Every structure is written in structure tokens, then in C-alpha cells.
Amino acid sequence: MDTTFLLTGLASVLAAAGPILFAVIGETITERAGIINLSMNGMILITAMGGFAVAYQSHSILLGFLAGAIIGALVALIVAFSSITLKQSQVAVGFVLALACRDLSYFLGVPYMNQPGPRLPAWSIPGLKDIPILGQLLFRQDLMTYLSYLIIFLAWLYIFRTRPGLTLRGIGERPAAAFVRGANVTRLRYIYTIVGGAIAGLAGPAYSLNIKGGWMGIQSGLDGIGWIALAITIFGGWNPLRAAFGAYLFAFLQWLGLVLQSRLPNIPSQVLQVAPFPLMILTLLLVNIGNAEWIDRTLAALPERTRRLIARILRSMRASQPASLGVPFENE
């Protein structure tokens, strides 16, 4: 395995993680506000189809991405309206939309199947592209991939280093406290769900106008990616940096699956591609188990020093979900 092969491979991993990053960062923002948008799987498909259709009709890639963001925001609006205003289960509405939007995209996408359409051109960043190794790895991509790098840091900065970000975390953790401090919980939850949906809505066009280059209906192979994105959001512990790590790990293992298939024909590539999921469940278990009550009881029976040690290890791993995730808010 020579260096060039490795570098091109890793560069393709960074590009392949782009759409997943949009979905994961969008969902992270939504869930930080206390809303689960479970519709991601349908959202990616319908924005992929819709974005391609608009770009195909208007010959404008920009309009295609814009359409993706608008459709994503609309789907998120249905989730927000049904759960916040109509007080229905977020999970139920999101789940129905996940299935219905997927089928809707197959149904409406028939005229655009396998049509040659516009595709985002590659664009190396002048200057940066000539940095040894890093240039080849990071800066000979396309605009959407650059945007996907940026959005990780922007989202992290916003959530953890700004005042509105603090309020965002507040309405997901203790909405009542945030309300008393003057935050309009209902309005903010609407806004963040829609913004998260718009960001996630870029994922579909990033596939159909960039990576996959077109709409192939059920053959697009996009069904399932939204569920993966939801899983990575949890894996990321509602932190954009950790979520980005999850998305890159996933794309890397997928690439590894393809590479290893020619070398190890005994292991089907699909097995390596889903290897992150047992890992994800294990991570979830490790970060959550410190919250379980039986652990406290078991620990209490142990000698003092051992107990402190275990308690410290558990605390360092703990990353609970936003405390009010999925819980409706009523201001009396």
C-alpha cells in the first residue's frame, strides 16, 4: 500500500463523510434543543431527489442545494408543529415521516431517474492545495466538503462558546429554568428544529449533486443512511466534534471494507461497514451505565478505595443525553 493510494483513499473518506456530517450536525443541533427529529432517513432521500430535480430543471447547482435546505426545513417544521404545538409524540411523527418521505421520493422521482444532471465540480483551494500531504488530503476537494469541515467547528463554537448556544443547551436540559430566565422555549425549539432540518437537508443534494451524481431511485443506495446518521449523533454524545469523529470513523470503515475486500475475500465488505454499530452500542452502554441505580448500590458494598476509583472512571465517561430530549414543555 503506497502513500499515494493511501492519501487518495483518505481524501475520498473525507469527501464521503461530508453528507453524513451535514445530517449529523443538523440532528445534533435539533436534539440539543430537546427535539428528536427521527425523520432523517426519509429527509435525506427526499432532499436528494428534490435537490436534484430543482438543479436539473434550473441548471443551477446552487438552487439545488437551496431546495434541499428548504425541503429539510419543511419536514422539520412538520415535526416541530406536530410535537410542540399539537403535543403528539415526536418519535411517532418523525418515524412516520422517515418512511413516508422515503416512499414519496421514490414516487415523485421517477421522471428524474438516471438522468444526466449538473454535478458539483472539484475545486482545489489555491495555495493550500500545495501543502505537502495535508493539501492533497484536505484541500483538493469540492465546496461542499470544505463546508462540511467548517460546519463542525461552527456548530461546536456556537453550542459551547456563545451565549445563544448556552440558551440552546438550556432549553434541552432544563426548559423550565431557561423559561424563567426569559428564554422563549417554544419559539427557540421551533427555530432550532427548522435550522437543524435545513442543515441536514444539505445532505441529500450532497449525494445527488456531488457524490452519487444523479438520482437513481431505489438504486441510489441512500436508504439506511439516515438511520446511520441518527446513530452517529448518539455516538457523538451531542457534541459536534465527537459526532464528526463518528462520521469520519464510519466513512473510514466503509472505505476499509472496500479496500480489504480485494485482499481478504473471506470477510464480506458489508460486515466491516457496520462494524461501528456494535462499537456504538458499547459506547452508549459505557457512557450511560454510570447513571444506572444498581451501579450505585453495587458500588456502595465495595471497599472505599475501589469504590472511588470505579466511580471516577464511570464519571469521566458519562455523557448523558440532553435531560429533556423528547419531553414536551408546558409553560404554566
Added chain:
Amino acid sequence: MKKNIWVNTAFQVGALITAFLLSTLLLVAAGAPPFKAYAAIFKGALGSIGNVENLLISWLPLLLTTAGVLITFSAGLWNIGVEGQMTLGAIFTTGALRLLQNTSLPPGTIIVLGILAGIIGGALWAGLAGVLKTFGGVNEIFGGLGLNFVATALTIYLVFGPWKRPGVGSMSGTQPFDQSLWLPSLPNTELSPWALGLSILVIVVVYFLLRGTYFGLRLKAVGKNPKAAYLMGVPTWQYSVFAFLLCGAFVGLAGAIQVTSVYHRLLPNISGGYGFLGLLVAMLINYQAIWAAPVAFFFIGLTTGSVQLQVLYKLDSSFAGVLEGFLVLMVLMGEGVRQRLVKKT
């Protein structure tokens, strides 16, 4: 009180009509004559004996997954891992049949053992999600989602790895079993009276379990308000885990039936979306087991009948999924609107 029932019904009917109107608009937008299209779906579902047989064959697994998730929904659990549980049922059944097919046991015994293995497989996979939730604090939606992918990976590994066909493994699945290991079916069809009987038995059991037993009452108490149930002396975590096990057993049976009576082998994606569709059915009927059989029948009729749209109008058969989704979404939203209006007056 009586007036309320009429208002509820009016809202539900209104929601269903809205969903149909939206779907009809979609058909018009796609350039198909809507009434002829609905007629084609109807004919595709029930037009001939062959069609009805196919409908019934697909109805059974949906009935079982619906029955399963009715139990977990009653316990207040969102068992999204139902697809993986069905897959594990199919894997365990295939494993048992492979293990026993060359022994001297009579074929009937092997089939029964195979189906039991499938039930155990589904229950174990569901139990894992339940244990992760109760002892590990892992939300059942997230745990179930992950376990679905693990189940898919396991199937693919088996189909391409240890259980691959002589020669080379392929997406078409493992080597089909000998005909003596097929669940007996009606002549010239894959419809098995055994599978039909078992599935109907399960939904009847679920109906009475939830409606007329102490167990069902306590299960619903755990679902509605676990803290109150716990204070009343209901062993809450045991009930949650048991709900998962029971659901997994029913769904595992669906996987076992797909292997022994429909495909006679293990395929990738053998759960075929029945688990997710079962969740939709359960939501549409508002968790009332009495409606499970007819609504599941209606959904499967839409799904099998919609293939005609592809043949006649070059439309995608996913129209069925769109209509099913709209129906559930509109009923959910209609219920929300009703609650808002009732509260105000």
C-alpha cells in the same frame, strides 16, 4: 360523554379523508387518472385467487410484527429494533434447520424445533435491547437502531461466509432447504395453513392479554406511568423486559415463518420492512389490538396492489407507502388538533 365519541370519530374520519385527498393529488400530479389508479390497486390486491394468496402470505408476518409491537407499545416502549428481532428469528431458524437437517429426526420435528429456535432468537435479540435499557440506561430507540444494523451485518456475514452456497456466496441467500423441511402449504402456493393459524392465534392471544388480564392491566400501568406503577407494587423493570421478550418471540416467529414457509432459506434483508410497517399499523389503530388484523390486511393490500401502478402507469409502487404514511400522520395530527380544540372549550 357520548358526544365526545362522535367528535373523536369525526376527527378520525376527517383525518383519513385528508390523507386520501393528499394522495389523490399526488396521483394527479404524477399524471395518473386517480380513480382508475385506485381501482387498479384494488384489483391488484384482490383481483384473482393468486393475488389473494400472495396478500395472505404477506399479511401473516405483518400481523405478527403488529402483535409484537402492540405489547411493547402497551409497556410504553418504542421497540424500533423490531426489524433486527425478526432477522434474528430467521437466522436462528436457519441455523437450527442446518444443524438438524442431516440427523435422523423426522422432518416434522425438525421444523417445529426450527420455529422454536426462531422464537427464541427473536426474544433474545429483543431481550438484549430490554436489558440495555433497564440495566444500561441505553434508550431503546437508540439501542434498537444499532441492533438492527448488527442483525443485518450478521445476516450478510452468514450468507457470504460460513453458510454460503457451495461455490460462491451471493445476495440471493443460502442454499435452499430440502422440500421435506418446508412448512406444509396449500397446493400450488406458499400459503401455509399452519402459519396462518399460528399468526391468528398470536393476535387473538395479544387481544385478550391486553384487554382481559391482570397482566395486561399492569403492563399498561407501567407504560402510562412507571413511577406510579412501581409505587403500587408492580415490578416495573421485570415487566419492561418481559414485554421485550414477548414482542421478540412474536416477531421471531414471523422470521421463522419467512424461512420455513416462504423463502426456505436465509436472505439478506429477510425482515423486508415488516417490522417498521407493523409499527405504523399499531400507531394507526391507536394500539387497539382488535383493529390489528383488518388494518394490517388493508396495508398489505395497498402494498401488493400498488405493483399494478408500475405495470399500468409507470408509477413507482412506493405509492402504497406514501398513502400509509399520510394516513398515520394525518390521524396523529388530527388527534393533536382535537385535543387542542377540546381543551379550549
